[in-house]
Amino acid sequence: MSASDDDVLSLGIDTGGTYTDAVLWSQKRGIVAKAKSLTTRHDLAEGIAGAADAVLQEAQVEPASIKLVSMSTTLATNALVEGQGGRVALVMIGFERPDLARDGLAAALGTDPVVFCPGGHDVHGNEMELALEGLETALPELEKTVTGVAVAAYFAVRNPAHEIAARDLIRSRTRLPVTCSHELTSKLGGPRRALTTLLNARLISMIERLIDATQGFLVRRKIEAPLMVVRGDGALVTAEFARMRPIETILSGPAASLVGARHLTGLDNAVVSDIGGTTTDIAVLDQGRLRLDPEGAMVGGMRTMVEAVAMRTFGLGGDSEVVLRDHVLETRIELGPRRLAPLSMVGVHYKDMMEKVLSRQLTNPTSSRLDGRFVMRTGIPESAAYGLSRTETRLYAEIDESPAALDRLLVSTSQIATLNRLVARGLVHIVGFTPSDAAHVLGKQDNWHAPTARLGAQLMARRRNAMGEMAAPTAEAFSELVLCAVTRRSAEMVFDTAFAADGLDEGVVMHPLVQKALERRASNRTHKGRSNTLNEHRNNPKTDSTFRSDALGGKTGMAQLSMSLDRSVIGLGASAHLHYANLPALIGNACLIAPDADVANALGAVVGQVSMSAQARVSQPEVGIYRLNIAERLEDFETEEEAMAVAEQAARAMAAELAERAGADQARIEVHFDIRDAEISDERTLVEAFITATATGRPRVAS
Structure with a gap:
């Protein structure tokens, strides 16, 4: 089959933390085909090819028929939420060390090097004396230990001459990519501008790998079409434009999902909640328009100067880390923000070895917090390991591409901190129990290896709190509690977004009165709710039992409080039907799982x-x-x-x-x-x- 001249076919791709989605879209016929493939972080081209080839096969379309390719991605967003990215140097011209304490710049910088140089300009663009000798001296060492350089000068948005001078010096002495703050924003606010520039430099190597992988696929399939990338405001730019300004792709996936949700449902007023593998992204549709955040995109607790959709990103997804707080009297389940590689997913390829390790751990008379945990390399290029300390290098050398049990790999408590630093650099994955594993245990998801997930759930369920009580009596009961926690947390995040849109202070959702209202709705779940999805679950007593009031935090008390949203929620994401099925009872309004909600990001990438x-x-x-x-x-x-x-x-x-x-x-x-x-x-x-x-x-x- 081939497309006519007036029926242009476009290929939309979304590369997420867990899945890569693809859609083939026609302006006349809508979605022609859709498919998913696992995101392969060691070689992104594999996941892209898997999804794109599947839609071409389903539609029986010749690759040459595709006239436009556009992609969105959550990789940059996920990297900032998880604290990952390349090691970069920050050059501050005209600033002083106390400036690092402003706008979260010091926290974002971490242990990465910073070079201070005299110079900069005043508010009218008049220059002060520039001295780059310190930078020139530092460059030979920086070239060996960082993957890029960020340059921010005082009032560079009024006169960028000193940033340009520093950029030219760095390029003449090294092969490092350089980002200047004036290239990214024209807004005042030096430290936040420096933060934005730092994050951009940190993301360059990541976005380059994604673009190179996509372009490589297109060349191999002989697809001669422009490649576009979705920015955080939902607009499209060429791939080459995105290479130099990867910071603008933060919230790319969420913005694309918002465009896709509007296109799929036609709703003008809604809360759009997109749950992925690593994050949940929530935004508000008002009168059919995407609202831009006037303060700049907030991701991973950092306020940038990137113009993006007013989207709130939370570290909750199907692959979120499940943490048991069991050193207290009552065991608590906490989710995320870190993403783990699910036991069931890794078990597809290493089931024999992993089942042997997990079974061994179950026979131990006492449980350990390292039970059910493995580590493996992500497969990114070795060059990304520059700048590791001696202890980091030693531990990294002991880890390879196959999962290693943490209870045998780590011999001291201090190594846990070392391992976490390797995770933050994106060099290794932690493998452990996630909501996706819980869904496999309960038979609500079946695409990976369920037996490995069940062993992991057994290890978690037998953990005891300070009262000596087990977290749950069975693997199934523990998995129910995990999925219950995901839905409850999802409701909190929806209300958190609504409160922010109403101008209320950060953290209102955790106020005891709000929590009491949520607990009342949870306890009344069988009496309220407005969605077909919820009606299906009403007829399942096993599912109803997972939303007991006591499971969610205790009795609601004498004061009967209530709250609800004034608009529906549009649920997006492959697991939206699972985690949002019981959401209407908690939010007091409908939750619509849009047709093709599982590929809304990829659709949004081609209709923008x-x-x-x-x-x-x-x-x-x-x-x-x-x-x-x-x-x-x-x-x-x-x-x-x-x-x-x-x-x-x-x-x-x-x-x-x-x-x-x-x-x-x-x-x-x-x-x-x-x-x-x-x-x-x-x-x-x-x-x-x-x-x-x-x-x-x-x-x-x-x-």
Whole structure:
């Protein structure tokens, strides 16, 4: 079968932490075919090929018929949530060490090196003396120990000259990729701009592996089509554009899912909750529009300057780490934020060895927190291991591509911290019990190796708290509690997002009154709820028993509190039907599992548009001088009218150029003026003006 000229076929791909999804989409016929494949982190091309080849096979389409390929990804989001990424150097020009304490910059930097250099500019773009000798001295050592460099200079958005000088020096002396802060944002706020730049540099190698893997697949299949990537605001850009600005792909997958949810359901007002393997991403649809976060994307507890959909990302997914807090009187189940490789998934390839280890651990008279835990290399290139300490290098050498039992590998408590640092670098995976394993134990998921999951559940269930009580009587009972905890936590996250949208303070959802209201809804689950999914579960007494009030935190008390959402939830993700089946009773409204909800991200990747903005600023540093600042251009004019006219022209030209580079076809341009002035002695004075041009259009397709 082949597509007609007026029925362009597009291939959408979403590379998530666990699965890679693919859809074949036609503007006339909608979704023609869809498929999933496991994300293969050691070689991303395998997972991409598995999903894409499956849709081509199902649709019986020649690869040459595909005229556009677009992908979204949660890899960058997951990396920031899990604290992973390459080791990079931060160059701070005109800043001082106390500046690291602002906006979470020090926490994000961790043990990565930082170089301070004199220099920078003032608010009007006038320069201070630049000295790069310290950077020049540090470069030989940095080239051996980091994978990239981030450069942030004081008021670089007013004049980027010193960032450019540092960038040119680094490129002339090393082969390291360099990111400058002025390339990513025009907003003030030096430390947060430095944080954004640091994270961008940290993600470059990761996004390059993804793009290279996708392009390699396209070449092998002889697909000669443009490759686009979804940004965090839902817009599309070319793959080459995304290579240099990977930070803009954080929340790429969630943004694509929001676009896909709107396309699938047609709902204008809803809460969209997308549960994946590593994270749950939740956003609000208002009057059919995607809302951008005016403060910048918040991921992994870090506030960036990336323009993205107002999305809240939580470390909860099907592959979240299940942790038992059993040193207290009452055992508690905690989920995430770290992703583990599920026992059942790894057991597909190593079932004999893993079953032998897990059975051995079950015969031990006492349980250990290392029971049911393995570690294996992720398979990323050896170059990513640069900069490891001696103890990290020694432990890393003892780990290979097959799972090793932690109770035999680790011989001291201090090695746990060393192992966690290797995990944070993305060099190794921890293998352990997850909600996906719980679903396998209960027969609600069957794509991996259930017996391995059941052994893991038995090990968790027999753990005892300070009262000597077991966590659960059976593997099945423990797995029920885990799935119950996922649904309860999902309800908390939905309300947390709603409270934030209503302008309430962070953490309101954990207030005792809110928790009491949730517990009341949980205890009344059999009496309330509005969805077909919930009705199916009402008829299953075993499922109902998992939502006992006592399992969720105790009796609701005398005060009968209630709360509910004012709109439906759209549930997305492959496991949405499982984890959201009982959600309506907790939120007081319907939860719609959209058709093709399992591939909404991949669909959103191909139905979006290219959108690029450029902003010019006009200020008055002194009477009679009107200064234009846009990107690397700084120019003075004698009249406000001339400065404003040139600013609009420059913003239009830059937006058009960016849209062209980003892959737009015949972009339309809109201009917005934000003029701020003041009355001084009955005379108007310009304070500053921002002229923003936005170019929007559908991506170019292959002829």
